[in-house]
Amino acid sequence: xxxxxxxxxxxxxxxxxxxxxxxxxxxxxxxxxxxxxxxxxxxxxxxxxxxxxxxxxxxxxxxxxxxxxxxxxxxxxxxxxxxxxxxxxxxxxxxxxxxxxxxxxxxxxxxxxxxxxxxxxxxxxxxxxxxxxxxxxxxxxxxxxxxxxxxxxxxxxxxxxxxxxxxxxxxxxxxxxxxxxxxxxxxxxxxxxxxxxxxxxxxxxxxxxxxxxxxxxxxxxxxxxxxxxxxxxxxxxxxxxxxxxxxxxxxxxxxxxxxxxxxxxxxxxxxxxxxxxxxxxxxxxxxxxxxxxxxxxxxxxxxxxxxxxxxxxxxxxxxxxxxxxxxxxxxxxxxxxxxxxxxxxxxxxxxxxxxxxxxxxxxxxxxxxxxxxxxxxxxxxxxxxxxxxxxxxxxxxxxxxxxxxxxxxxxxxxxxxxxxxxxxxxxxxxxxxxxxxxxxxxxxxxxxxxxxxxxxxxxxxxxxxxxxxxxxxxxxxxxxxxxxxxxxxxxxxxxxxxxxxxxxxxxxxxxxxxxxxxxxxxx
Amino acid sequence: xxxxxxxxxxxxxxxxxxxxxxxxxxxxxxxxxxxxxxxxxxxxxxxxxxxxxxxxxxxxxxxxxxxxxxxxxxxxxxxxxxxxxxxxxxxxxxxxxxxxxxxxxxxxxxxxxxxxxxxxxxxxxxxxxxxxxxxxxxxxxxxxxxxxxxxxxxxxxxxxxxxxxxxxxxxxxxxxxxxxxxxxxxxxxxxxxxxxxxxxxxxxxxxxxxxxxxxxxxxxxxxxxxxxxxxxxxxxxxxxxxxxxxxxxxxxxxxxxxxxxxxxxxxxxxxxxxxxxxxxxxxxxxxxxxxxxxxxxxxxxxxxxxxxxxxxxxxxxxxxxxxxxxx
Numbered sequence: 001x002x003x004x005x006x007x008x009x010x011x012x013x014x015x016x017x018x019x020x021x022x023x024x025x026x027x028x029x030x031x032x033x034x035x036x037x038x039x040x041x042x043x044x045x046x047x048x049x050x051x052x053x054x055x056x057x058x059x060x061x062x063x064x065x066x067x068x069x070x071x072x073x074x075x076x077x078x079x080x081x082x083x084x085x086x087x088x089x090x091x092x093x094x095x096x097x098x099x100x101x102x103x104x105x106x107x108x109x110x111x112x113x114x115x116x117x118x119x120x121x122x123x124x125x126x127x128x129x130x131x132x133x134x135x136x137x138x139x140x141x142x143x144x145x146x147x148x149x150x151x152x153x154x155x156x157x158x159x160x161x162x163x164x165x166x167x168x169x170x171x172x173x174x175x176x177x178x179x180x181x182x183x184x185x186x187x188x189x190x191x192x193x194x195x196x197x198x199x200x201x202x203x204x205x206x207x208x209x210x211x212x213x214x215x216x217x218x219x220x221x222x223x224x225x226x227x228x229x230x231x232x233x234x235x236x237x238x239x240x241x242x243x244x245x246x247x248x249x250x251x252x253x254x255x256x257x258x259x260x261x262x263x264x265x266x267x268x269x270x271x272x273x274x275x276x277x278x279x280x281x282x283x284x285x286x287x288x289x290x291x292x293x294x295x296x297x298x299x300x301x302x303x304x305x306x307x308x309x310x311x312x313x314x315x316x317x318x319x320x321x322x323x324x325x326x327x328x329x330x331x332x333x334x335x336x337x338x339x340x341x342x343x344x345x346x347x348x349x350x351x352x353x354x355x356x357x358x359x360x361x362x363x364x365x366x367x368x369x370x371x372x373x374x375x376x377x378x379x380x381x382x383x384x385x386x387x388x389x390x391x392x393x394x395x396x397x398x399x400x401x402x403x404x405x406x407x408x409x410x411x412x413x414x415x416x417x418x419x420x421x422x423x424x425x426x427x428x429x430x431x432x433x434x435x436x437x438x439x440x441x442x443x444x445x446x447x448x449x450x451x452x453x454x455x456x457x458x459x460x461x462x463x464x465x466x467x468x469x470x471x472x473x474x475x476x477x478x479x480x481x482x483x484x485x486x487x488x489x490x491x492x493x494x495x496x497x498x499x500x501x502x503x504x505x506x507x508x509x510x511x512x513x514x515x516x517x518x519x520x521x522x523x
Numbered sequence: 524x525x526x527x528x529x530x531x532x533x534x535x536x537x538x539x540x541x542x543x544x545x546x547x548x549x550x551x552x553x554x555x556x557x558x559x560x561x562x563x564x565x566x567x568x569x570x571x572x573x574x575x576x577x578x579x580x581x582x583x584x585x586x587x588x589x590x591x592x593x594x595x596x597x598x599x600x601x602x603x604x605x606x607x608x609x610x611x612x613x614x615x616x617x618x619x620x621x622x623x624x625x626x627x628x629x630x631x632x633x634x635x636x637x638x639x640x641x642x643x644x645x646x647x648x649x650x651x652x653x654x655x656x657x658x659x660x661x662x663x664x665x666x667x668x669x670x671x672x673x674x675x676x677x678x679x680x681x682x683x684x685x686x687x688x689x690x691x692x693x694x695x696x697x698x699x700x701x702x703x704x705x706x707x708x709x710x711x712x713x714x715x716x717x718x719x720x721x722x723x724x725x726x727x728x729x730x731x732x733x734x735x736x737x738x739x740x741x742x743x744x745x746x747x748x749x750x751x752x753x754x755x756x757x758x759x760x761x762x763x764x765x766x767x768x769x770x771x772x773x774x775x776x777x778x779x780x781x782x783x784x785x786x787x788x789x790x791x792x793x794x795x796x797x798x799x800x801x802x803x804x805x806x807x808x809x810x811x812x813x814x815x816x817x818x819x820x821x822x823x824x825x826x827x828x829x830x831x832x833x834x835x836x837x838x839x840x841x842x843x844x845x846x847x848x849x850x
Contacts, residue, residue: 028685034808037598127559208689209608210800211682231685235798239664244679247672403552403813410551441560 024521025228027503030241031254033213033234039204040192041171042118045125047512050168052213052232055516057171057198058223060092060111060148061162066276066509068426069332071162075106075172075199076148081158081465087151088158094146099220100174101196101203108142113175115140115150117187125169128425133161157462159470163427167511173197201225201517210234215516225517226505238374245270245498251521252506253498257374258317264498271501274319274494275508278328279372279422280431281320283364283384283488286414288448292362293415296484297354302416303488304350305391306384307342312491315383319373320491325478326435328492330510332467333428333474339482347391361394362415367402372420372493380490381418409446420493426511428474429462436481447486454481534826535584535819542815543576549813553596570596583816592823593816597809602820605805610824611695612682613794613801616724617786619717623725624732624782629775631729632736637763639741647733654730663723663796670719678716680798687712720797724790728782735778739771746770772843780836784829 033048041053062074076092083089098106118129119137129135134156141149152161164170174197178188181195188197196204201223202215213232217225233250235241242260245253246267256264256272264270285293285302292298303324312322325335351360364381371377378399385395395416400408409417421443423430434442436458438450457480461473481487499506502522508514550566551558567573571582586593592602635647671679682697683689689697690704698717701710743749744767752762791803802821809817 023686026686037600124554124558124562127562131559206689208692208800209605210804211798212685214689233681233685233798234800235680236804237796237798240667240680240796240798243667243672247675247679249679249681249685401811403548406551407548 022228024502024523026231027227027229027252027516027519027521028231028233028250029252029254030233030235030244030250031252032236033232034210034236036207036209036213036234038193039196039207039213040121040123040189041168041173041198042114042121042126042187043123043189043193044168045123048232051512051514052204052215053168053171053198054200054513055202055215055230056196056200056204057168057173058098058106058200059167059170059172060094060165062166063426063509063511063513064515065507066330068278068330068510071166074166075111079162084151086154088154088156088161090150090152090158090161091143092148092150094148095222096146098199098222100177100199101218101220102174102177103220104174104176106172106174106199107145108148109145110172110175111148112140112142113178114170114172117173117178118169121187121189123169125167125424128164128167128169132156132425132429133164135161155463157427157429158465160425160427160429160462163430164425167425171198171200174199201515202230223517226520227516230516230519242498245500248500251500251503254495255374256496256498258319258496261319261496261498262317269501270498273497273499273506273508275497276321276330276510277372277422277493277495277512278330278426278430278510279420279493280323280326280328281372281380281418281420281490281493283490284409284414284417284419284443284447285486285488286412286416286447287486288412291415291448292354292356292360293486295354297350298356298360299486299488300483301347301350301354301391302388302393303340304343304347305388305393306340306488306490307387308338308340308490309342311380311383311387315379316373316375316491316493319375319496320493323492324489325482326431326485326487326489327428327474327478328423328431328510331423331426331428331431333432333461333471333478335475335478337479340488342387344390344392351392356392359392359394361396364395364397364416364418365405365408365414366397366399366418367405368399369402371418373491374496377418384418384490412446412448418490428470429458432458432461432474432477435485435487436477444486449486451484454485530826530830531823534822535587536580538815538819538822539576539580539583542813542818543579549596549815552812553814570594583819592820595809595814595817597812597814597817602816605817606802606820606824608695609800609802609805612697612799613787613790613803615696615698616717616720616790616793616799616801617783619721620725620728620786621783623721624728624786625779627725627729628732629736631733633740633763633768635733635737636740636744644737647737651730651733654726655734657726659723659727659792660796662726663719663793666719666723667796677719680796682713682716682799683709684712684716720793720799723797724786724793728786732775732778732782736771736775739774740767743767743771769843773840776836776839776843780832784825784832787825787828 035046036048038044041057044053059074060076061071064072075094075098077095079092081088081090118126134153139151143149177197181191182188183190194207201218201221203218205216206214211234215230217228235244238257241253242256244250261272265272285299287294308322312320321329324338324340327333366381367377369377371380381397385397388395408414433440436444436454438444457477461470461477464470464473504520505518550563554562571579595602595605631647635644638644667679670676687709690700690706690709693700693703697713698710701713749767752766790801791807794801794803806818806821
């Protein structure tokens, strides 16, 4: 009897492994996905949420590969922007024959439903529609089954709106399926938290919170993926992430430490990648009346005191790019010039000119957490502190919880902060307005920098539709803010990744989007 | 019963108070740097954070009395739903770690007591000393490196291999769910994944248990009735297990109750290192984003489990010691 049981058990196990999916058809992607709270494209506003939903839902227009400056057709095969009397009218022509995972065809009514749904639900990312694009309920119309017209006010930027549409908030949902699963007035919000109803190359099979997300190829999708299954494994500890990659439990590890990255780069079984991000780590200086930083000479002295090369190549270990202007590399209008060189003698002269011949003492606020590129913020602050000391400053570093840094910063109660910023949408305006326009109540406001020239240039550039003119305007703006603004940009962090050499076709754009359909795995 | 209610009230009061004196704004913690002023205002209104603290506390207590633990500020879900999702994983791991504690601690303690001051006793005592003094994270990372990465004997993290399809969720305990689905491959895989975290989590309490068992056994073995038993010719095995162990088990049982409770609440580090989706990891994340309804939910749950364990221990006393009777 015992023998029989044992034989049965062995048979069951071998059958199980035979049934187990072919390993080349499953990709396991490890990283800290702990910010995942929903799979609803119109609600999700977290990095990990975007990573998943971008593969479940298609958008009307999209970016391809790492390029974030050229829009490509998505569900819309073409689109055009017309200047109406008071509005911009954007007409999208949908491709025929795109299908949702339910088998329903994607038509204009789904687009209308999706945009109205985003406005009604008011998710954390809905300001992209309501404030940036100034989209109103009823402004999205289906002309016929395959034509949609969206009208936005003349004061909004059509360029920004189109780039917002590449985000998951613009992910078109299957209106029939969602309505069928809606509860009361919730637009299917509860159901879509744990289910998918999109036309993307994958569909959501299972989400074990805190553990993993399981995606499978969507049988009805227009875009056929090279892999059958993708699993996002949640691993928070960078050390465990590395061990899991080395032992073959995961194929891709996102968010490694610089040390792990260096060790893996010497191992022929793996390759490493420093994926771009659109984040900028910077110093913000409060220029309110009475503050020493109100004097432009003092701000210049700060910028001349920072040894950026040493910071980027030494402490950040190459996990970031040197940059001084406010539009990150990868976006239209990026300006690679770095006119501020490390010159402590000049900084001291400037300080003396500003009336501080004996130096200047102030408080530098910094988070106790990790800053971009996997470096503890406090380490970066220590480096900045020692650089500033050479220029005649005495920075007293105060490290507190990140939320507390932000609270102080938002209340304009800081002297200097070390923080990061990522644009809300991949358009230069996603940085230009917050950084330059005091009235937007964002970064310029927090640093009490109310500068009419910067505000005028930012507004003008946002509404310019001619790309060449727009670039020229952003050149003027970035140069102006660099020399007059309340910031000292430190670096643009990269996202450190390790991949098994068997993984091919992996591309992560600077917005953090990864198209799983292009990835394949060698045996 | 009155005591349990008092403990529960104390837990809510303390947690609430701590959550509100920490100078961090949960709205900013939840919404992040890019959040607009209006969003923050809406968030505060939605969760009632704009009201005075005493009012917030009364509202919370009112809801609690009707069994509503409120909504998590971070996930937006009902805390009760989150607990249902994460507690089974912790329970599974704690029970496994408890088995490790029992199976290592008790035999080692008995062995050491019977061979007092001999080589095996010294070995047990040294091992217990090391086991009790090694920090969990150090032991975990060491074992992960040697057993998982270098020797490839056991998995590094998670509850199931990525290539194993998870069984349908019934209890939330992976091993049990696999058994219910008669998915033997998944069951064995889940056991393989449990070995390292259970060992790491159980090691510390096993060390304490071994020392306690040894000490009480030594004490009991020197008693007159043991000498009498031996003198009238009771076989050695029966003396040890029927006479000595049963009498030594009372203090050990008290300790075990505490240890099991400790395992439940002490899983924070182990869960983080082994990517185990339990309440330990949940509460860490909730605490750092000042999600006090979630923290309070976990604290209450752990408090109730403690109370429950104590009750079971008390009842077991009566079973083991005929002198104790409950009316």
